[in-house]
Amino acid sequence: MSPRAPGSPQARTEARWGAIFAAPALLLIVVILLAPLAVLVALSATDYRLGAIAVRMIGLDNYAAMFADPVFQRSLRNTFLYVAFVLPVAVFGGLGVALLVHARIRTRTIYEVIYFLPVTSTLVAMATVWQFMLHPTLGPVTPLLADLGFGRIDLLNDPDFALGTLALIGIWQLIGFNMVLFLAGLSAIPRELYEAAALDGARYGADRFLRVTWPLLGPTTMFVTVTSTVTAFKVFDTVVVLTRGGPLGSTETLLYILYLEGFQYFRMGYAAAMTVVLLVFLAGLSILQARVLERKVHYA
Amino acid sequence: MGVRDSGRLADGVVLSGIAKSFGPTRVLEAIDLAIEGGEFLTLVGPSGCGKSTLLRIIAGLETADAGSVAIGGRSVDHLRPDERDVAMVFQSYALYPHMTVAGNMATPLEMRRLTLAERLPLIRHLSPRRPRVMRGIMAEVRAVAETLQIAHLLDRKPAQLSGGQRQRVALGRAMVRRPRVFLMDEPLSNLDAALRVHMRSELAELHARLGITFIYVTHDQVEAMTMSSRVALMDQGRILQLGTPADLYDRPATVAVARFIGSPPINLLEGEADGTGGVRIDGVRLPIAPGVAAGTRVTVGIRPEALHPAPARHDGPVLRARLKRAENLGAEWMLHATLAGAGDAPLVVRITAAEHDAAAAAGLLGEDLALAVAPAGTHLFGADGARIAVRRLAGVA
Amino acid sequence: MRPGRLIGRIASHAVLLAGAVVMAAPFVWMLLTSIRPPEEVFGAVFDPIPSRFAGVENYGQALGASNLPRAMLNGVIVCGGILAVQLLTAIPAAYALARLSFRGRGLLFGLVLFGLCIPIQVPALPLYIALANLRLLDTYFALMMPFFLTVFGLFLFRQFFRTYPEEILQAARLDGMGEFEIVWRIAAPAALPAIAAFSVFSVVAHWNDLYWPLIVVTSSERATPALGILAFRDAETGGNYGALMAAAALITGPMIVGFLVARRAFVRGITMTGVR
Numbered sequence: 001m002s003p004r005a006p007g008s009p010q011a012r013t014e015a016r017w018g019a020i021f022a023a024p025a026l027l028l029i030v031v032i033l034l035a036p037l038a039v040l041v042a043l044s045a046t047d048y049r050l051g052a053i054a055v056r057m058i059g060l061d062n063y064a065a066m067f068a069d070p071v072f073q074r075s076l077r078n079t080f081l082y083v084a085f086v087l088p089v090a091v092f093g094g095l096g097v098a099l100l101v102h103a104r105i106r107t108r109t110i111y112e113v114i115y116f117l118p119v120t121s122t123l124v125a126m127a128t129v130w131q132f133m134l135h136p137t138l139g140p141v142t143p144l145l146a147d148l149g150f151g152r153i154d155l156l157n158d159p160d161f162a163l164g165t166l167a168l169i170g171i172w173q174l175i176g177f178n179m180v181l182f183l184a185g186l187s188a189i190p191r192e193l194y195e196a197a198a199l200d201g202a203r204y205g206a207d208r209f210l211r212v213t214w215p216l217l218g219p220t221t222m223f224v225t226v227t228s229t230v231t232a233f234k235v236f237d238t239v240v241v242l243t244r245g246g247p248l249g250s251t252e253t254l255l256y257i258l259y260l261e262g263f264q265y266f267r268m269g270y271a272a273a274m275t276v277v278l279l280v281f282l283a284g285l286s287i288l289q290a291r292v293l294e295r296k297v298h299y300a
Numbered sequence: 301m302g303v304r305d306s307g308r309l310a311d312g313v314v315l316s317g318i319a320k321s322f323g324p325t326r327v328l329e330a331i332d333l334a335i336e337g338g339e340f341l342t343l344v345g346p347s348g349c350g351k352s353t354l355l356r357i358i359a360g361l362e363t364a365d366a367g368s369v370a371i372g373g374r375s376v377d378h379l380r381p382d383e384r385d386v387a388m389v390f391q392s393y394a395l396y397p398h399m400t401v402a403g404n405m406a407t408p409l410e411m412r413r414l415t416l417a418e419r420l421p422l423i424r425h426l427s428p429r430r431p432r433v434m435r436g437i438m439a440e441v442r443a444v445a446e447t448l449q450i451a452h453l454l455d456r457k458p459a460q461l462s463g464g465q466r467q468r469v470a471l472g473r474a475m476v477r478r479p480r481v482f483l484m485d486e487p488l489s490n491l492d493a494a495l496r497v498h499m500r501s502e503l504a505e506l507h508a509r510l511g512i513t514f515i516y517v518t519h520d521q522v523e524a525m526t527m528s529s530r531v532a533l534m535d536q537g538r539i540l541q542l543g544t545p546a547d548l549y550d551r552p553a554t555v556a557v558a559r560f561i562g563s564p565p566i567n568l569l570e571g572e573a574d575g576t577g578g579v580r581i582d583g584v585r586l587p588i589a590p591g592v593a594a595g596t597r598v599t600v601g602i603r604p605e606a607l608h609p610a611p612a613r614h615d616g617p618v619l620r621a622r623l624k625r626a627e628n629l630g631a632e633w634m635l636h637a638t639l640a641g642a643g644d645a646p647l648v649v650r651i652t653a654a655e656h657d658a659a660a661a662a663g664l665l666g667e668d669l670a671l672a673v674a675p676a677g678t679h680l681f682g683a684d685g686a687r688i689a690v691r692r693l694a695g696v697a
Numbered sequence: 698m699r700p701g702r703l704i705g706r707i708a709s710h711a712v713l714l715a716g717a718v719v720m721a722a723p724f725v726w727m728l729l730t731s732i733r734p735p736e737e738v739f740g741a742v743f744d745p746i747p748s749r750f751a752g753v754e755n756y757g758q759a760l761g762a763s764n765l766p767r768a769m770l771n772g773v774i775v776c777g778g779i780l781a782v783q784l785l786t787a788i789p790a791a792y793a794l795a796r797l798s799f800r801g802r803g804l805l806f807g808l809v810l811f812g813l814c815i816p817i818q819v820p821a822l823p824l825y826i827a828l829a830n831l832r833l834l835d836t837y838f839a840l841m842m843p844f845f846l847t848v849f850g851l852f853l854f855r856q857f858f859r860t861y862p863e864e865i866l867q868a869a870r871l872d873g874m875g876e877f878e879i880v881w882r883i884a885a886p887a888a889l890p891a892i893a894a895f896s897v898f899s900v901v902a903h904w905n906d907l908y909w910p911l912i913v914v915t916s917s918e919r920a921t922p923a924l925g926i927l928a929f930r931d932a933e934t935g936g937n938y939g940a941l942m943a944a945a946a947l948i949t950g951p952m953i954v955g956f957l958v959a960r961r962a963f964v965r966g967i968t969m970t971g972v973r
Contacts, residue, residue: 010870011798017876018799025790026801028846029808036820036827043823050829097716100709107710113960114717117724120956120963122905124923125945128930129723132730132938138738140726172720180964192394195361200473201382201411207419211407215398234816237907241927255818255908262822263912272822279819286814 043272050266062273071249071257072274078163079233079254085167086174086232091225093171094178095217101179102186112183115176123173127241130169131156156242159250166238166251174231178224185220189213226289230282254278310337310512311372311480313358318367320353327353329537330367337372340507340514344524345534346560351517354534355483358515360384371481382411387474388483391490393466395458401469402441402454408477409437444476464495471506481513488523500526521561525549533557555685558601564634564648566601566679573598579680582641586617586673588680592688599681604634604650606677609659612670621647621669632656637669647671724953730942731755738938755939756947759929764917765944768925769951775840775921776900782845783899784892791854792880796866806855812848817909825912839913840921844903850895857891858884897959897966901952922948 044062048055066072101111118126133139136154146152155165193212202208236255239245245252245260258278262271313335320328328350335341343351356362358369360381369376376384387408395404410419413436418427445451448468458466467487474482487503488496504527507514518524524531525545532542541553552558558566571581575594578585592598610618621637633656635649649671651659659665680688729745730738732752759765793799794806820843828839861884869879885892910921920928926948930941956963 013876014797015799018793018797018802021789021793021797021876021880022799022801022805024786025846025851026805026808028786029805029812029848032820032824032843032846033808033812033815033848036823037815039823039826040819050826097713100713103709104713107713111713111717113957114720116956116964117953118720120901120952121724122923122926122945122949122952124905124907125926125949126723126727128926128941128945129727132942133723133726138938172723176720190392190394192390192392193396195356195359195381196388196390196394196396196473197407198361198381199359199386199388200408200477203380203382203411204416206416207411210419210421211396215396218398234818237923240907240911241930258818259908259911263825268822268826275819275822279815282816282819283814290810 040272040275043269044276046269046272048269048272050268058269062270063277066270066273066277071252074249075252075254075257078250078252079235082163082167082170082235082253083229083232085164086170087225087228089171090174090178090228090232091221093175094224095182095221097175097179098182098186099213102183112180115179117176118173119177119180123237124241126173127169127238130238131242134165157247159248162243162247162251166235166242169238169242170232170235174228178228181224181227182217182220185217186213189216223289226285230285230289233281233285312337312339313481313513313515314370314373315354315358316368316370318354318357318364318369320350320357320362320365327537328357328364331537331539333532333539333542335513335515337513338511340504340516340527340529342516342518342524342528342531343534344518344521344531344560345540347519349534350537351519351534352485355388355485355515355517358481359386359388359483361388384481385477385479386481386483387477387479388485389467389470389474389487391486393458393470393487393490395466395469395473397458400455400457401445401450401461401472402438404458404469405441405444405454405473405476406434406437408473409440410434412477413437440476441472444472448472448475463491464499467491467499475510479512481515482507482510484514484516486518487516488518489520496523503527521563525561533560535560551687552601552679553687555599555601555681558679558681562603564604564650566603567607567645567647569600569602569639569645571598571600572596581619582639584617584619586678588675588678592680597683598688599685601679601681602647602673603677604648606674607647607649607671608651608655608674609635609649609664610670610672611662611664612668614670614672617673619647619671619673621671623665623667623669626656626665628653635665635669637671640668727942727946730938731946733939735937735939751939752943755937755943758937758940759944759947762940763925763929763932763944764920765925765929765947767918768920768922768928769947771837771840771920771925772904772922774837776903778837778841779844779903780896780899782841783847783850784896786845787847787850787854788885788888788892789877789880791851792858792884794851794855795858796861796863796884797876809848809851809855812846813852815848817843821909821912828913834913835915835919837919840910840919843909844899847899850899853891853895854888857888861887893962894966897955897962901955901963901966904952 045057045059046055047058047061097111097115101108101115104111134141134155136142136152136157142152142154153161155161189212193216194208197208197212202211234255235253236259239251239253239256240259243251245256254274255278258271258274261267261274313333315331315333315335318328318331319326331350331354343354345351353362357364358371360376360379360383364377371384371386396407399407413433414424414430415427418424418430418433424430442451442454445454448471450465450468450472453461453465453469458469461469467490470487484503488499491499500523503514503516507527516523516527524533525548528545530543531545531548533540533548535556541548541557543551548557548561552561555568559568569581571579571586573579573592573594573596574585575592577591578587579592579598579600580586581600586600588600607619610616612618620640622640623635623637625636627634627636630653632650632652635651637647637649639645639647656665664670682688729747732750732755733747734749734751734754737748790805794802794809824843825834828834828842833839865883866879869883874882904922906921907923907927910924914920914924917928926944929944
């Protein structure tokens with residue numbers, strides 16, 4: 001933008017209209033973002049419960065209680081397990097599907113649509129469908145697994161399998177999203193690079209992948225990884241619909257117990273402390289992502 | 301046949317009957333072309349004429365529907381691009397953006413001298429001979445980089461280079477493998493004008509030094525005219541004319557060739573043969589068409605430099621025109637005029653500054669302009685566009 | 698074609714098809730069950746194709762004997778309200794951020810970038826307390842309010858406006874247009890593709906959202922689509938799965954139909970975000 005002389009009529013107009021245009025957004029930022037954030041941090045140092053008359057400052061007691069709480073520890077462990085399971089499959093699965101779909105010409109659109117369907121659909125509705133599909137007596141999955149020799153497993157009610165089942169549904173929802181991001185990355189690779197590689201002697205698929213595809217997808221891969229981590233970290237809908245944290249707390253995740261503490265038991269101070277922990281995780285990931293996006297520029 | 305290295309003959313490229321269609325569009329129609337070893341041949345033509353497709357067929361990046369490519373006397377139709385022993389410089393340079401200059405230039409040698417296992421990440425470190433091979437490769441890369449004066453850039457990445465530097469890296473990557481044939485697809489079109497002029501002479505020098513066959517694709521007739529030993533002018537999937545730059549300029553085979561070659565473009569005027577060796581344009585008789593039957597419609601092409609302002613009573617053939625605008629280009633002038641009379645055809649006249657000043661002093665550059673026609677730059681084409689032999693008249697200025 | 702390439706193609710199709718079957722299975726199962734008569738749902742034998750078409754009674758029950766139509770209407774109201782306020786506030790502010798120099802511009806943009814890292818779960822607690830104290834829980838306003846602010850929209854539109862040619866804005870000023878007119882008559886129409894993609898993203902996100910509605914809605918009158926299907930499932934303890942699947946199809950249907958109709962805008966709208 002061209003710098004304008006301060007005090008010129010144009011500069012005064014811009015200053016006035018800029019302020020007018022920005023005011024509503026700024027107001028919203030203060031009311032919806034900044035003020036709640038300040039309240040949140042303050043709240044995390046109190047024993048506030050919704051409707052309570054007296055509020056006491058208790059310093060870091062909430063945090064101490066939280067990290068000593070086996071439920072919180074379990075939810076943290078469950079969440080990380082969930083992320084650890086979803087992340088590699090959703091990222092490399094998405095990459096694999098994108099590579100295969102990208103090579104198709106006539107059938108490309110059909111595959112794209114089918115793999116992307118779960119992304120646009122309402123997860124709560126589709127989770128009820130999954131629940132029905134996984135129903136031990138009425139759904140098709142249990143008999144199918146039994147026929148394959150796995151025995152009759154009630155995937156959602158078995159503590160050994162429930163979290164994994166949720167993760168599979170998470171992958172089911174995420175893989176098409178990642179596929180589309182990878183497809184965009186793949187189409188951005190100039191065809192001439194593959195041709196140059198062909199002339200240079202890259203005769204094997206492995207050579208083309210390692211010399212061209214993988215390095216040029218680097219920024220996309222980082223982006224997809226961070227995004228998938230954030231999404232997996234915030235797993236909530238499927239827990240509410242399918243397991244409510246059970247069986248035996250095996251699917252209690254961070255966001256789910258935060259929801260319970262804050263909005264079911266109304267232990268606001270404690271939940272606020274938990275939210276601060278969540279915020280730290282997500283902010284860390286966001287900073288990582290910002291770094292990645294900066295790096296992306298270098299390649300252009 | 302040209303000479304390469306120590307006496308080894310450079311390889312020629314022979315194309316026979318190359319045809320290619322993309323869907324219903326015929327891009328190339330049975331191209332026959334024999335390119336001699338050590339030659340600098342340029343494929344030139346408007347965009348979409350099929351020149352790039354032809355180059356890519358030679359490289360093996362595209363498969364011809366029919367016909368055959370032979371390099372060094374042997375058919376290469378069944379060979380993969382890397383087995384054809386050709387190198388290509390792409391319009392976008394196609395440098396690997398994540399690799400350094402050295403890595404880019406080393407790639408073709410790594411692909412040839414290392415096994416697949418020696419190129420895979422992690423596993424490659426198991427190979428005991430790899431470090432030695434890589435040292436050899438890097439020495440060759442450095443040598444080539446030095447001849448191209450990019451040795452100080454070897455550790456940079458392409459994004460940190462200027463357009464001209466990237467161009468050199470692309471050339472370097474092609475040179476390290478000592479290919480039999482050097483293919484270039486519009487390599488200068490992404491450079492600014494000054495650099496383009498400079499790189500033209502560098503490419504010509506490079507060709508002289510390497511002594512191998514160059515096949516060069518461009519839409520820029522100036523590049524074609526300045527660098528090539530021969531030029532193939534293409535349009536709509538055919539070669540309209542193959543010859544030296546001088547052949548194409550001085551003896552265009554068709555109207556289309558005459559129109560494409562030359563800047564500013566040739567003036568084309570419609571006329572009619574009078575059966576006595578003359579062509580009438582707008583009532584003026586040019587005595588240049590012996591043996592053409594009376595009433596034949598012809599096209600007369602006159603190069604801008606073949607027209608000269610003349611006194612109205614000139615004893616040679618004189619076209620009468622109306623001067624619209626005069627452009628001063630410093631060393632020369634462009635006069636933009638229209639033919640007087642019915643045609644109103646536009647004419648461009650190119651004269652030196654000295655001639656302009658003399659003509660202006662003589663009062664020849666009024667609104668009514670008389671233009672003497674120099675036969676040397678005058679060409680005659682029949683109704684089918686083919687060239688008709690022109691008799692040179694002596695004694696006309 | 699060389700035999701190796703043919704084998705590769707077959708293998709590629711085999712993998713893709715297997716994946717596609719898993720991807721599509723819930724949708725197929727949902728649609729098939731939604732037209733399946735109840736006696737067959739509980740039958741011991743699995744026949745994928747229903748013996749008779751029971752779609753009318755299943756969809757009839759989903760629509761007639763439940764809160765579903767109300768939930769879908771609420772979904773339209775909430776999504777529409779959110780989107781309207783988002784566009785009205787974000788477009789001028791983004792234009793100002795991109796094109797006007799005013800005091801505090803750098804600070805505002807810093808806040809936008811900061812806001813990009815904060816999901817709704819973070820301010821949810823204080824917002825809930827504030828809404829409870831104002832006796833505004835269980836209202837449309839409570840459902841919409843946290844999403845009036847869209848830092849993502851601000852960021853996206855700013856990026857778009859930054860690429861808009863300065864000459865056109867200068868020409869409009871010379872033609873006598875004020876900044877207000879420039880925003881809505883010049884800049885916003887030019888940003889239509891970005892606005893369309895953002896709208897898709899916004900509507901999809903809030904139609905499908907569960908977390909916030911679950912917190913602030915207590916009555917069935919304010920249930921959003923996600924809550925509607927949840928309530929329907931919990932009420933149907935008898936297990937009329939045909940009607941439940943019909944309900945699921947009705948709730949997710951608009952998103953899927955929209956996706957199939959405007960595939961490009963959908964993909965762009967959902968992927969350009971990356972996050973949220």
